[in-house]
Amino acid sequence: MGVSEKIKEIEEEMKRTQKNKATEYHLGLLKGKLARLRAQLLEPTTTGAGAGTGFDVSKSGDARIALVGFPSVGKSTLLSKITKTKSEVAAYSFTTLTAIPGVLEYGGAEIQILDLPGIIEGASEGKGRGRQVISAAKTSDLIMMVLDATKKAEQRALLEAELEAVGIRLNRTPPNIYLKAKKAGGMKITFTSPPLYLSEKLISSILRDYKLLNCEVLVRDEAATVDDFIDVIMKDHRKYIKCLYVYNKIDCISLEHLDSLAREPHTAVMSCELDLGVMDVVDRAWEELALLRVYTKRKGVQPDFSEALIVRGGSTVGDVCDQVHRNLKESFRYALVWGKSAVHVPQRVGLGHSVCDEDVISIVTK
Numbered sequence: 455m456g457v458s459e460k461i462k463e464i465e466e467e468m469k470r471t472q473k474n475k476a477t478e479y480h481l482g483l484l485k486g487k488l489a490r491l492r493a494q495l496l497e498p499t500t501t502g503a504g505a506g507t508g509f510d511v512s513k514s515g516d517a518r519i520a521l522v523g524f525p526s527v528g529k530s531t532l533l534s535k536i537t538k539t540k541s542e543v544a545a546y547s548f549t550t551l552t553a554i555p556g557v558l559e560y561g562g563a564e565i566q567i568l569d570l571p572g573i574i575e576g577a578s579e580g581k582g583r584g585r586q587v588i589s590a591a592k593t594s595d596l597i598m599m600v601l602d603a604t605k606k607a608e609q610r611a612l613l614e615a616e617l618e619a620v621g622i623r624l625n626r627t628p629p630n631i632y633l634k635a636k637k638a639g640g641m642k643i644t645f646t647s648p649p650l651y652l653s654e655k656l657i658s659s660i661l662r663d664y665k666l667l668n669c670e671v672l673v674r675d676e677a678a679t680v681d682d683f684i685d686v687i688m689k690d691h692r693k694y695i696k697c698l699y700v701y702n703k704i705d706c707i708s709l710e711h712l713d714s715l716a717r718e719p720h721t722a723v724m725s726c727e728l729d730l731g732v733m734d735v736v737d738r739a740w741e742e743l744a745l746l747r748v749y750t751k752r753k754g755v756q757p758d759f760s761e762a763l764i765v766r767g768g769s770t771v772g773d774v775c776d777q778v779h780r781n782l783k784e785s786f787r788y789a790l791v792w793g794k795s796a797v798h799v800p801q802r803v804g805l806g807h808s809v810c811d812e813d814v815i816s817i818v819t820k
């Protein structure tokens with residue numbers, strides 16, 4: 455039996471099994487097996503089918519956004535609107551057959567936008583170019599899930615399920631569970647507070663199934679589920695990515711419907727056709743990326759505001775140094791900071807100081 459068939463079999467069994475206290479343990483074990491098989495399915499094959507590989511587009515710029523969605527929702531229309539790249543647009547499905555990169559210039563940053571082929575249900579199991587599309591999405595800093603506002607609400611959950619199945623976790627952080635494999639000593643499982651959904655028995659059975667016989671587990675979140683625990687075991691196959699849900703074609707829906715869509719979290723609405731809300735979508739994407747612009751300044755000279763250094767949210771002066779030059783930290787003495795992160799200006803700070811968007815920094819070396 456092939457991996458796909460085994461997956462089908464387990465999925466069928468899970469569907470047949472009623473969810474209740476008595477079956478909880480059995481279902482948990484099945485989930486563990488399913489996660490392992492799915493990861494196996496995504497391993498690159500030796501036959502060169504490239505199951506786990508994305509499209510051959512090299513990363514460029516300060517961040518990458520992937521446009522993911524069902525066919526004909528307007529992904530290519532959006533790319534053509536916000537970048538100088540023209541990607542073919544047409545009313546039929548699967549107009550786009552490969553990854554088309556474009557560059558969005560925003561506030562001194564260059565963001566690569568990846569237009570991708572439409573995906574369909576079953577993409578995670580290899581339908582269409584689904585797996586390649588999803589692999590490409592996995593490499594992005596932000597997924598823009600483009601949705602057709604005229605279609606049923608289920609479309610969003612269907613797409614989410616496809617991305618979930620290959621280990622992408624949208625707008626979530628890794629579970630608060632510590633797991634460390636050991637050479638010997640058996641299993642040591644502890645909970646910081648009584649678990650609501652997990653038990654020592656379930657955890658140890660799943661660990662045995664994964665042949666993790668010697669390890670230490672500390673569950674720090676009482677609300678952690680079996681899915682969370684499996685994500686921790688499979689952490690090399692999990693990717694936590696931000697997602698902005700973008701509903702296009704709002705020119706075709708009622709105001710009431712538009713209003714309810716716009717209120718959903720992490721959501722923006724637009725009409726590429728009428729050029730409505732497109733720039734708001736770009737602003738929202740920028741916010742979600744949480745990139746920071748930092749300007750460097752030489753002593754006695756005005757900072758150059760046309761040349762921003764782009765760093766990730768949460769970056770420190772040390773990260774800024776790395777961006778300027780590989781060895782700069784070695785000769786670093788201190789930095790002077792003007793801007794939102796400074797309590798008084800200029801503030802004298804060390805490498806650990808966290809920077810804010812639009813800070814000006816003067817680095818003083820030995």
Ligand SMILES: Nc1nc2c(ncn2[C@@H]2O[C@H](COP(=O)(O)OP(=O)(O)OP(=O)(O)O)[C@@H](O)[C@H]2O)c(=O)[nH]1
Pocket residue numbers: 523524525526527528529530531532542543544545546547548549550551570571572573702703704705706724725726727728
């Ligand atoms: N009514 C309306 N139609 C739109 C809008 N944006 C795009 N379209 C139309 O939707 C159709 C599909 O657009 P594409 O940009 O090719 O869609 P896609 O998501 O790239 O499609 P695939 O590459 O086939 O997956 C085209 O006929 C567009 O003209 C919009 O805001 N409103």
Ligand SMILES: [K+]
Pocket residue numbers: 525526527543544545546547548549550
């Ligand atoms: K299309």
Ligand SMILES: [Mg+2]
Pocket residue numbers: 529530531541542543549550569570571572
């Ligand atoms: Mg397209």
